[in-house]
Amino acid sequence: MAALTLFGSREANAFQEFIMEARTWWAAELFPRLREEYEVRKRLAEQEGRRVGKAEDVALLFSRSTLYQYFCWLERHVQKSKYSSSRWGLVAQLAREPERAEERLAAAKKGPLELDRSLRVPEYYEAHDIHQHPGNLHRDPHAALVYEASALSIHPKTKKNELHERFVEVVRREGEFSRVLDMGCGFGKSTVPLAHAFPRAEVIGVDVSGPCLELAAAEAARSRVANVRFRQADAADTRLPGGSFDLVTSTMLLHELPGPAVEATLAETRRLLAPGGVSIHLDFRTEDPFWQFIMYGHGVRNNEPFLEPLIRMDLADAYRRAGFDEVRIEPFAEREGATDPSNPFWRFPWAAIIARKVS
Amino acid sequence: MKSNDPVVGPEAEQTFFADPAIDRLVGMVFSLTAEVHVLRDRMKLLEDALAKRGLVDPAALDTMVPDGALEASIAAERSALVRHVLEALPGRLASKS
Numbered sequence: 001m002a003a004l005t006l007f008g009s010r011e012a013n014a015f016q017e018f019i020m021e022a023r024t025w026w027a028a029e030l031f032p033r034l035r036e037e038y039e040v041r042k043r044l045a046e047q048e049g050r051r052v053g054k055a056e057d058v059a060l061l062f063s064r065s066t067l068y069q070y071f072c073w074l075e076r077h078v079q080k081s082k083y084s085s086s087r088w089g090l091v092a093q094l095a096r097e098p099e100r101a102e103e104r105l106a107a108a109k110k111g112p113l114e115l116d117r118s119l120r121v122p123e124y125y126e127a128h129d130i131h132q133h134p135g136n137l138h139r140d141p142h143a144a145l146v147y148e149a150s151a152l153s154i155h156p157k158t159k160k161n162e163l164h165e166r167f168v169e170v171v172r173r174e175g176e177f178s179r180v181l182d183m184g185c186g187f188g189k190s191t192v193p194l195a196h197a198f199p200r201a202e203v204i205g206v207d208v209s210g211p212c213l214e215l216a217a218a219e220a221a222r223s224r225v226a227n228v229r230f231r232q233a234d235a236a237d238t239r240l241p242g243g244s245f246d247l248v249t250s251t252m253l254l255h256e257l258p259g260p261a262v263e264a265t266l267a268e269t270r271r272l273l274a275p276g277g278v279s280i281h282l283d284f285r286t287e288d289p290f291w292q293f294i295m296y297g298h299g300v301r302n303n304e305p306f307l308e309p310l311i312r313m314d315l316a317d318a319y320r321r322a323g324f325d326e327v328r329i330e331p332f333a334e335r336e337g338a339t340d341p342s343n344p345f346w347r348f349p350w351a352a353i354i355a356r357k358v359s
Numbered sequence: 360m361k362s363n364d365p366v367v368g369p370e371a372e373q374t375f376f377a378d379p380a381i382d383r384l385v386g387m388v389f390s391l392t393a394e395v396h397v398l399r400d401r402m403k404l405l406e407d408a409l410a411k412r413g414l415v416d417p418a419a420l421d422t423m424v425p426d427g428a429l430e431a432s433i434a435a436e437r438s439a440l441v442r443h444v445l446e447a448l449p450g451r452l453a454s455k456s
């Protein structure tokens with residue numbers, strides 16, 4: 001791997017490289033040991049006549065596990081250090097190098113961006129610093145750069161942008177599209193690949209975070225993608241004309257929303273689609289009690305309180321209630337072989353939720 | 360995810376070990392390890408640069424005694440190191456959860 005050049009400071013870069021290494025070790029070395037421990041504890045429990053069929057049963061198995069305590073600690077604190085270390089954390093270091101941030105964001109002024117200064121972020125968004133990001137994604141003007149830097153160490157062993165490029169391949173399998181909306185687009189990590197994949201389409205990304213949209217627009221201007229624009233709006237109430245898209249997507253949006261906002265976002269998705277239009281929301285689903293236990297804990301440890309409710313939600317039913325006729329939930333591999341049961345590494349249990357508005 | 364800690368209140372960091380002292384201790388060990396890495400990274404860069412210029416014999420560094428500006432610089436470094444290593448001790452949140 002090439003040396004990190006996030007910051008002008010070599011020390012800060014070396015610290016963030018250490019964080020990435022620690023996160024990778026956690027995912028690729030510690031997690032497989034935890035999984036092995038689970039198999040042993042499960043076998044012993046079943047020999048004693050105890051059934052292990054739910055996440056709560058798995059929690060009981062790990063209630064006295066030293067390994068699990070360290071697993072949790074590292075998951076919480078590697079992330080916390082990455083953001084909040086007083087010495088070289090992303091927030092502190094970016095504040096020390098504001099000119100670097102300004103230079104990255106300068107292109108946003110020429111970018112395809114429509115901000116809504118009157119938009120109030122939803123209450124749930126204001127209430128939690130998701131991912132342990134101090135101030136969340138909407139307060140600090142440089143928050144998107146912090147988020148972008150943080151994302152580097154979220155998916156160990158996955159190449160940069162690989163997940164988003166593979167998502168575009170899933171989209172392509174559903175057809176050709178000419179009017180595309182990417183909800184909760186963040187800094188445009190999926191929106192821009194969608195615009196590249198469908199060069200004749202008009203692609204719009206919406207998000208409530210102004211700083212994220214500024215970075216998205218800056219990147220779009222820098223990479224000269226002509227068919228994309230960004231607009232500040234809540235996915236649950238975009239104020240865009242009904243029936244005006246043939247594809248509505250999101251990646252990693254739904255699990256950040258409380259139940260009523262998920263329902264409203266699905267209803268808005270359907271309202272925005274023209275008849276025959278397709279929606280693909282990429283998020284997390286798992287029926288495996290071990291993975292449910294891991295993900296529920298991840299939600300707590302990473303300040304994502306709506307992750308567990310989303311995994312527990314009957315999504316197919318929620319789609320039907322939103323008026324969708326056809327819904328498929330398919331496992332999604334963020335890299336080759338990721339969904340293979342023999343893959344020993346920690347990962348998110350991605351799923352593409354594909355729905356069509358027939359009429 | 361709000362803490363129910365009756366003493367610290369909502370600012371209390373999550374804990375995972377039976378004794379929260381261990382949580383904070385591991386925090387110090389983790390930060391210290393990061394410090395060691397960053398230091399070794401810098402040392403490798405420095406030794407490489409100096410050796411390429413023929414300015415330093417790495418073996419002679421062992422007997423040097425810092426003074427003046429160098430000593431002050433090392434003191435500032437030491438202060439930041441102590442703050443970094445010990446910042447896990449209060450057990451407070453850095454972000455709202």
